[in-house]
Amino acid sequence: MLRALFKFNGGVKPQTHKLDSVRESIGQIPLPAELVIPLHQSIGGTPRPLVKAGEKVFKGQMIGAADGNVSAAVHASTSGTVKAVEMRTMAHSSGLGTLCVVIEPDGEEAWIETRPVAWRSLPAGEVRDILRDAGIVGLGGAVFPSHLKVQGSRSTKFKTLIINGAECEPFITCDDMQMRERPAGVLRGAAILRDLLQAEEVLIGIEDNKPEAIASMRAAVANLGDTARDIQIVPIPTRYPAGGAKQLIRVLTGIEVPHGRRSTDYGVQCFNSGTAYAIHEALEFGRPLISRIVTVAGNVEAPRNYEILFGTPMRHAIAPTRAKPDSDRVIMGGPMMGFAMPNPDVPVIKATNCILVGSPALFPPPEPEMPCIRCGECAKACPADLQPFELYWFSRAKQFGKAQEYALFDCIECGCCAYVCPSHIPLVDYYRFAKSEIWDREREKAAADAARERYEFRLAREEREKQEKAAKLAAKAAETRAKLAAEAAATAAEDDPKKALIAAALARAQAQKAEIQPDNIEQLTPAQQAEVAEIEARRAQIREIAHTPPENKP
Amino acid sequence: MISAILVMALGAIVLGAALGYASIRFKVEGDPLVEKIDAVLPQTQCGQCGFPGCKPYATAIAKGEADINQCPPGGEEGIRKLAELLGREVKPLSEEHGVEKPKSAAVIDENLCIGCTLCIQACPVDAIVGAAKQMHTVVERLCTGCELCLPPCPVNCIAMVPIAESVDTWKWRYPVFRMMPKEGKAA
């Protein structure tokens, strides 16, 4: 059956460079000498470390527990000993460090006990917790915790589940290879998601430049029979960025999900095919996410896909593909949206769909940047229907408010605009700059607002305390005055009673004096008494120091 | 001639009345200017501006009693925002009030702290927790970096530590405008 497909505007058709890395099957990489597993690998909170240096861990053992619900657990990718829990350079453009668990493998690959999950009989919330604790995140590169997406919307009935096998970026073939070699796993994962979300239909979108993957998936659908009911494999036209979640949803259903809205509000949800596979592994076998398929390509002799354990240094993963001598950088992700790594030793993480080795010949430095000539090429290419050159003007002039007005945050940073710009303007760099500045300002604003609130609270409290004190004083003064007045009256009336009163007051004072003696000292041990004395001495000392002006301090 | 003058006078009266009415009708309650200025100030509450907090400084600016370049934590960016808000010239930070420093947070050396509570009393935003004779600590998330807790500490155990950039707060740099063809690339 042929489905009517929709179109998204814009997009580009760069050379795909995909053929070289699909010649061989998915390979394995020998264990590295150490695995550096960053705790923070997904959107959301940084997981809490659960292990300490020296501890022994099993393969698949949880080493970082999800911090709050928007987070996902992290696991040991092999068995071995924890060497350290320390800051290591992260696979991130910043080149900064994050907290990592460093594991020295023992080579035994001893799994922690795993058990299939009876997810069908569990309430939805529990299944979500299991997915979170299995560390499942979106493997298309966005690493959004998947358990948060397995949730319908209150307002809209869920209809279409989309599995993203489009894989539109040049060079990357990991989903392609997975669908060719492990179609049943992907489909079973899709079936689980279908049942969890109660989807009416499941559409697996694959770009039509992957006929093998399409054929293999179709064959698997036929084989799986009832398990694969309502699942359709839909070839879609090859055009970057057809694999962007929003673009794929648009192509398959015609629905446009605006920025900042959840797609479930529109009755659709989209998962990467690799994620579907990982969900299948987690629920059917109880195996957490500890590895993924990574395309190693670019300036290497033998590009290929490998199943790589998280924490494997990229250098180690590149070795079998033999980087060419003129290689000058390692990029994580594809050539359109990937990021240059600070060094080749950073670890493979959940977001690593591709390790792209670059060279000046393969990715030449862009020609000199010219001014924008407002030719509108970028607007024609933008899949988000933005006016990239306007965003560029505003970002460049640091008019961030204006940039937001022109929907800066709808930009998906696909790079189409910079790809076509005849003036070679690094447009996306300007957007990244503007976005991170705006985020920073929002953080600062939030901090300032919180500080103002706390300050005002403090002022109010001080004010209240002052008033309370004043009130107390006033009350006491009134009391004394009243007493004095009463006494005066008494004196005037009679002399003797006055004496009696004074005597009584004296007696009371005596009694009071006795009362404020420290209690219970007699019953204390000598050691405790000494301590009390010491505290008293220190208190006196502090009082003294505190009254010394700060300038005279040592 | 006369009629022309009359017409113009009438116009002036009508317009004036309309303006007068509008100014009464649309008069804004409170003093939003102070609020607006206060919203731009960093809320460090450090007093370096010469006022006991950001709000008093904002009030002074609104009254025209203080200049816009007296807040070191706000720095150049803050002055720019104030200038924009008030339609004034941007000017450099006044040196007598201090210098712009990298954003820092106070850290108490917990081995030295004697639990005197003096810093707690100094902190304008209640960012320090601890009870008498207990070790104190600064909640970094709440600390504004005002440095007000430093002088009262009897044992000098509080230090300002610049807040390091993390992967989460790292910012993309402003792109370099590459106008000149690159040189020395032949090698």
Add this chain to the structure above:
Amino acid sequence: MAHNSPYLLKPASVRSVMLRVAAALLPGIAAYVYFFGAAILVQLALASATALAGEAAILALRRKPVWLFVSDGSALVTAWLIALTFPPVVPWWLTVTATLFAIVVVKQLYGGLGQNPFNPAMAAFALMIVAYPLLMSQWPAAGFADFHTQLGLIFGERALDGITMATPLDALRTALHSEENRATVAAVIAQGASFGTLGGKGWEWIAAGYLLGGLWLLQQRIVTWHMPLAFLAALGLIAGVFHLINGDQFATPLFHVFSGGALLGAFFIVTDPVSGATTPRGKLIFAAGIGLLTWVIRTWGAYPDGIAFAVLLMNIAVPLIDMHTQPPVFGHKKGDGA
């Protein structure tokens, strides 16, 4: 030096865009030479040399990379448009001054490539027609191709009588206006020596050459269909309506489209990206506005052609047009709220 994704870039450049625009002018230029002699080539060379030299000088003054910008071809296109919109036999200094004005004042003083709010060639044209109305309306008759005489006109003494004549547009308006509305379009065209089948004699073929080049630009995706179509449609439509109302007083739409700079304008002038509108709807409005204004100025104005003034007027409106025609962003289309 770090550069970030995208690492793949399309092999496009301002230079290739500009050079292709220049190439698209060639068929029109060929027809020009065929009908009016080689004088236009002299003017083209003069304007090009002036533009490049002027641009290089001012770039050096502004401490910008000279070669990078001079070689981008944008000055060349401006120069060619100046030469092609001016009469081919204007004195050399007029071409030089106009080109310098376009490059130095209109383009570079506003910030150079990409920054000028006005179309440089049209600004130069407007300036010159106001300053030298006479020189700017001396057009050679078709078939007048004696290169030696033309050179004399450009570089030497001016002895124009009998050699030059008004353009068809000019002739038509003058005739219609001067004889107190007694002449009819048909009559004027029948008598006039300068009229051909569709527009002016010879001019119509040059226009056809521009059309050819323009279609190639469309095919090359350098210009989108919006501007040429909206411009020609608006011009044709208003001309058509008035022609239908009073065929004696108002020329046919075809005459308007094939006369003067209409087709040159449609594909090469109106479509200047820098000073034009950028949104799809904005482009339609911008170009249609130019079409209407052109017809109005041609019909009731005092100048031989109206495109230059129409373009400049619409240039002023560009920021407004752009601001109000922002296309809906993905997901924010009608009825989606937000």
